Amino acid sequence: MVSIPASARPTTRRFRRLLVVGLSVVIAAITAALGYRLLKSSSPPSSSSLSSSSAAPSLNALPGEHSGALGEADGVVPDGVTVFDDEIPAVAKLDPDLLKALRRAAANAADDGAKFYVNSGWRSPDYQNQLLREAVSEYGSEDEAARWVATAATSPHVSGDAVDLGRSDATAWLSKHGAEYGLCQIYRNEPWHYELHTDAIGRGCPRMYANPTQDPRMQQ
Structure with a gap:
């Protein structure tokens, strides 16, 4: 086993402290991102997203509608x-x-x-x-x-x-x-x-x- 010189111990402790803080920041960021995604997916779509969505029905293509056609x-x-x-x-x-x-x-x-x-x-x-x-x-x-x-x-x-x-x-x-x-x-x-x-x-x-x-x- 290799012993760490006493003069190097404060530096080692500081490094560990920074590592813990950094990991905490990363975990917090990941948690916030996941929470935002869950919140967004559970919210109702806005009117602007409906109008631009390809899944939204077009008023010009309603079943049975034939604008201008004679019958x-x-x-x-x-x-x-x-x-x-x-x-x-x-x-x-x-x-x-x-x-x-x-x-x-x-x-x-x-x-x-x-x-x-x-x-x-x-x-x-x-x-x-x-x-x-x-x-x-x-x-x-x-x-x-x-x-x-x-x-x-x-x-x-x-x-x-x-x-x-x-x-x-x-x-x-x-x-x-x-x-x-x-x-x-x-x-x-x-x-x-x-x-x-x-x-x-x-x-x-x-x-x-x-x-x-x-x-x-x-x-x-």
């Missing part, structure tokens, strides 16, 4: 809708007299195996404008688009005075019997488009226009 409330028609589907706005918002005539005709047409499916009926102005924009894009000009789609201000669909029927059996049946109910094809290029002309019951349907551009109503 049934605008007159979009799901597959399989008939003239008897009152819960569909495109049907329910048709002119009452037109709808009554359609249902009377449909009830009799059913005996001949024809069913009146609706491709389009009443439309909102927004829906009509969208259809017009799509037609301009498809046909290349407003003049060409006008042969198929009217403006929201002139369309009889927006006023609820027109219906577009699906499937050829219904339109074929109406081409023979439609006048008996006042239901007339209006445009030669649209065999699916029917409107109510009550005078047709006694005298037959009026002469058809080649397309909507020849219809005086479209010139407003």
